[in-house]
Amino acid sequence: MISQTMEDYLAAIYRVEGPTHRATTGAVARRLGVSAASASAMFHKMADSGLVRYREYLGVTLTASGRLQATQIVRRHRLAERFLTDMLGIGWERVDKVADQMEHALPEEVTESFARVLGDAARCPHGYPIPSTSGEVAVRETVSLAELATGGGGQVAWVSEDDPVVLATLARRGLVPGAEVHVLVGAPGAKRRVVQVEGRAAVSLQMGLLQAVAVEVAMDARP
Amino acid sequence: MISQTMEDYLAAIYRVEGPTHRATTGAVARRLGVSAASASAMFHKMADSGLVRYREYLGVTLTASGRLQATQIVRRHRLAERFLTDMLGIGWERVDKVADQMEHALPEEVTESFARVLGDAARCPHGYPIPSTSGEVAVRETVSLAELATGGGGQVAWVSEDDPVVLATLARRGLVPGAEVHVLVGAPGAKRRVVQVEGRAAVSLQMGLLQAVAVEVAMDARP
DNA sequence: AACATGGTTTAGAGACGACTAAATCATAGG
DNA sequence: CCTATGATTTAGTCGTCTCTAAACCATGTT
Secondary structure (H helix, E strand, O other): OOOHHHHHHHHHHHHHOOOOOOEOHHHHHHHHOOOHHHHHHHHHHHHHOOOEEEEOOOEEEEOHHHHHHHHHHHHHHHHHHHHHHHOOOOOOOOHHHHHHHHOOOOOHHHHHHHHHHOOOOOEOOOOOEOOOOOOOOOOOOOEEHHHOOOOOEEEEEEEOOOOHHHHHHHHHOOOOOOOEEEEEEOOOOOOEEEEEEOOOOOEEEEHHHHOOEEEEEOHHHOO | OOOHHHHHHHHHHHHHOOOOOOEOHHHHHHHHOOOHHHHHHHHHHHHHOOOEEEEOOOEEEEOHHHHHHHHHHHHHHHHHHHHHHHOOOOOOOOHHHHHHHHOOOOOHHHHHHHHHHOOOOOEOOOOOEOOOOOOOOOOOOOEEHHHOOOOOEEEEEEEOOOOHHHHHHHHHOOOOOOOEEEEEEOOOOOOEEEEEEOOOOOEEEEHHHHOOEEEEEOHHHOO
């Protein structure tokens, strides 16, 4: 049995470690709201349990076992989010916080019932993939909307934000997973971009908002 | 903010304290699966927080504040049970354990969404009343089916058991909340009773099972 | 190559909640 | 009335997770 605290760390590491597969002490500590010292101590214990490999001063990497367990926690979290929006009608800008509390308390049985009644949803309301029970995760190649220039565009894959205000704003503009978006005006160095979402009127958005939107560029439009 | 452990104690005290409004250290400790020493220590802290009155060696009594908070935890628990059976199709014999884990993790918002989609259910699947948000609880006068003799009968109000095997057995016999039941053969001292449930064929049941069934005797049949 | 800076780790200590063993109390029986 | 018995409380520890303060390391700058 793995403690609830350790589960929190596991999920945090999973979400923090980027393509380099390395999560630093500070980044994990910040995400969990604990001191770096606490995270460092926990990393030692997790390494002893075989959940991570720990290179001192450089950060941790999930082992196969750790990664599998992390995906299952994330699966619970994202299924819970999907459930909260689809079945209970709770706004997508609030479900992340609520699901945080639920992800530890959901027995396997309930998680799988969620999956069943949701028709085996593939993504959470923010667009992130829901890992399968065996730990597989669908990957998509994306670019931040902030990195696209005039003429660029594609389909919104996910929105990486947890600030409710930002999420609500983006939703009001139609910037939700699945939407087609195109940059009408946007010089590479500019502070704002004018974008068009689906059939809507064009809107001007600042970089802060654009950075949160991950876009999958269509195959035939790739450089 | 009140700790999750304290919430567990609060709910346990609420369920243990009988009509005398007193919960003993041992009874609470047994229900929570902790030592009496641990419960004793916790009672001191809860008394300091104003949740209970504590008479040493005699047990605790919920204060108004403690009682209100306890009812809200029980509300979450019973709404979760109702949700698990009605919306997810999980068997009534297993939902108690599952809801135990969920009762701390359900934010107000989710609890009230449950209540809404469940049409403000009045009782949990086992028949216990679901407290209102203001802490009111509907009371019913009941007698254990084991205490009724030949000719007695009424409506099953609730089933006070958490052993899945017992619950499954009772359900198979039709002994679920709302069912009309009558004692066909049952001397006051006997080990078994022959009972008839609704329109079914009569069955003989042992005291162990009968004791779990709380029956509301019809007004005109009261002694 | 030496150093300044910022992130990371160790040291020391505290809150919480659990346990066992020993002491204490309440109460029923003689 | 006194004592035996069982329940309850106190005393002393332990494990987990957290913190701050101080020592340490990796890196980029001069």
